[in-house]
Amino acid sequence: xxxxxxxxxxxxxxxxxxxxxxxxxxxxxxxxxxxxxxxxxxxxxxxxxxxxxxxxxxxxxxxxxxxxxxxxxxxxxxxxxxxxxxxxxxxxxxxxxxxxxxxxxxxxxxxxxxxxxxxxxxxxxxxxxxxxxxxxxxxxxxxxxxxxxxxxxxxxxxxxxxxxxxxxxxxxxxxxxxxxxxxxxxxxxxxxxxxxxxxxxxxxxxxxxxxxxxxxxxxxxxxxxxxxxxxxxxxxxxxxxxxxxxxxxxxxxxxxxxxxxxxxxxxxxxxxxxxxxxxxxxxxxxxxxxxxxxxxxxxxxxxxxxxxxxxxxxxxxxxxxxxxxxxxxxxxxxxxxxxxxxxxxxxxxxxxxxxxxxxxxxxxxxxxxxxxxxxxxxxxxxxxxxxxxxxxxxxxxxxxxxxxxxxxxxxxxxxxxxxxxxxxxxxxxxxxxxxxxxxxxxxxxxxxxxxxxxxxxxxxxxxxxxxxxxxxxxxxxxxxxxxxxxxxxxxxxxxxxxxxxxxxxxxxxxxxxxxxxxxxxxxxxxxxxxxxxxxx
Ligand code: NAD
Numbered sequence: 001x002x003x004x005x006x007x008x009x010x011x012x013x014x015x016x017x018x019x020x021x022x023x024x025x026x027x028x029x030x031x032x033x034x035x036x037x038x039x040x041x042x043x044x045x046x047x048x049x050x051x052x053x054x055x056x057x058x059x060x061x062x063x064x065x066x067x068x069x070x071x072x073x074x075x076x077x078x079x080x081x082x083x084x085x086x087x088x089x090x091x092x093x094x095x096x097x098x099x100x101x102x103x104x105x106x107x108x109x110x111x112x113x114x115x116x117x118x119x120x121x122x123x124x125x126x127x128x129x130x131x132x133x134x135x136x137x138x139x140x141x142x143x144x145x146x147x148x149x150x151x152x153x154x155x156x157x158x159x160x161x162x163x164x165x166x167x168x169x170x171x172x173x174x175x176x177x178x179x180x181x182x183x184x185x186x187x188x189x190x191x192x193x194x195x196x197x198x199x200x201x202x203x204x205x206x207x208x209x210x211x212x213x214x215x216x217x218x219x220x221x222x223x224x225x226x227x228x229x230x231x232x233x234x235x236x237x238x239x240x241x242x243x244x245x246x247x248x249x250x251x252x253x254x255x256x257x258x259x260x261x262x263x264x265x266x267x268x269x270x271x272x273x274x275x276x277x278x279x280x281x282x283x284x285x286x287x288x289x290x291x292x293x294x295x296x297x298x299x300x301x302x303x304x305x306x307x308x309x310x311x312x313x314x315x316x317x318x319x320x321x322x323x324x325x326x327x328x329x330x331x332x333x334x335x336x337x338x339x340x341x342x343x344x345x346x347x348x349x350x351x352x353x354x355x356x357x358x359x360x361x362x363x364x365x366x367x368x369x370x371x372x373x374x375x376x377x378x379x380x381x382x383x384x385x386x387x388x389x390x391x392x393x394x395x396x397x398x399x400x401x402x403x404x405x406x407x408x409x410x411x412x413x414x415x416x417x418x419x420x421x422x423x424x425x426x427x428x429x430x431x432x433x434x435x436x437x438x439x440x441x442x443x444x445x446x447x448x449x450x451x452x453x454x455x456x457x458x459x460x461x462x463x464x465x466x467x468x469x470x471x472x473x474x475x476x477x478x479x480x481x482x483x484x485x486x487x488x489x490x491x492x493x494x495x496x497x498x499x500x501x502x503x504x505x506x507x508x509x510x511x512x513x514x515x516x517x518x519x520x521x522x523x524x525x526x527x528x529x530x531x532x533x534x535x536x
Contacts (some may be wrong), residue, residue, distance in 0.1 A: 037214065046060050079225065087145060174202060191226070251384070256272040272482045283316055359387070365392055
């Protein structure tokens with residue numbers, strides 16, 4: 001990259017198409033092999049640049065509405081055969097994917113870091129999470145999907161069974177913050193349940209999503225089962241909602257609302273994994289140093305661009321000063337950077353838009369009287385979108401960062417005097433995604449957790465304990481979402497329940513010319529008897 005292009009923040013990213021001194025971040029034939037998979041006939045492309053030095057990465061082919069229809073028809077065709085494939089075979093394909101993900105982790109991590117600018121350790125966790133998801137659903141396939149007998153209307157006479165039938169083709173619309181996890185983790189249970197997928201990953205992180213699709217092929221999923229389309233959210237995302245049998249959306253609450261309306265119009269289901277303004281509570285008996293170390297993870301993982309990361313820290317009066325000292329000094333010790341190096345503790349934000357939001361929230365808070373305990377500025381010397389991990393005190397309700405999601409490395413500290421007050425303030429606002437409680441007494445932590453209106457609560461951990469426990473459903477209460485990923489809920493959402501009941505020997509109707517009145521008496525007597533026998 002030329003000297004005068006060294007700061008893409010001010011000069012714009014270098015583009016080798018127009019600047020012979022600029023260099024692509026990735027080998028062009030490697031990129032072409034990935035982008036070939038996009039269903040696209042528009043002839044249009046979108047240039048993608050890396051947050052690492054602004055290096056150009058790709059010109060990504062864009063899909064039109066016709067391409068999305070074509071993707072759905074290919075997916076529908078593949079789905080019919082896939083749904084008839086034995087469950088054990090589908091599960092074995094997921095287990096092969098598990099191993100391929102671990103084997104190919106360096107390549108995956110490189111690409112995630114190129115596209116997102118995140119720290120390498122954060123990118124590794126994506127690989128681990130998707131592998132965990134693949135293994136969990138493969139090993140629990142029968143538990144979640146097998147047909148089961150239920151009690152019939154009359155013992156012996158009525159046999160009833162319940163089947164799980166795939167929805168058909170699932171549309172998956174995902175954001176950029178976890179390019180690999182968000183591209184794959186919701187789709188794996190959909191495939192296992194016998195569905196096909198049409199995926200629209202975010203425009204900034206298409207390459208990782210395409211590599212993920214390539215790994216699905218390598219694991220042995222039928223080639224047309226997972227379609228990828230690219231393009232602007234409202235158009236291409238809208239076409240996905242129009243063609244899908246079910247929609248899985250992850251992104252902002254504002255877009256989630258639009259998608260919910262569109263799905264309601266078509267009478268199809270959707271799951272919505274949306275934003276949060278997550279609270280962390282440090283109780284008076286917490287191990288202050290463990291909590292401070294946990295808070296660094298809770299707040300600054302993925303530079304705060306993590307739906308379950310903490311943006312509000314409530315600390316008990318008795319430990320407030322000690323906690324703040326420990327937390328701020330640990331924050332100041334973090335290594336920042338935008339590179340492929342494992343030594344980076346906190347990486348870059350992904351884009352100028354993210355940097356703008358973070359800068360605006362901090363400047364607004366400071367202008368209205370908040371104090372910056374550490375951080376509070378961009379670091380263009382380290383990368384175009386790097387922003388320092390920032391701790392604020394004195395944040396009040398008139399400031400943007402009080403109740404709105406920043407989705408960046410900024411946290412507000414609040415002192416509390418009683419647990420009731422801490423719980424009440426945690427439950428304030430429209431969100432209810434994730435919370436974290438720190439205490440030396442696990443039972444007390446769990447009791448406080450039960451009072452917090454969030455879909456997941458971690459005791460003595462930030463978010464990893466729930467996120468990594470694949471049997472535990474994950475999702476939001478209130479305006480943080482609808483539906484759950486992970487666990488039984490995470491796969492059952494992709495199935496229709498079909499009940500089949502077979503009546504034997506006698507009909508459910510008056511027998512042998514019996515009058516309706518006599519039949520009602522006989523039925524009433526049998527209902528009383530079944531109740532006495534304790535039948536459900
Ligand atoms: P976003 O809503 O702007 O975009 C998400 C996806 O939706 C992208 O692929 C985008 O192209 C697409 N899209 C945009 N408008 C659309 C429309 N009208 N119709 C259909 N698709 C459309 O969100 P974002 O800013 O990219 O992502 C960050 C947000 O995602 C944050 O609020 C974060 O909390 C949330 N998030 C939530 C979870 C969770 O599990 N709850 C996980 C990750 C991110």
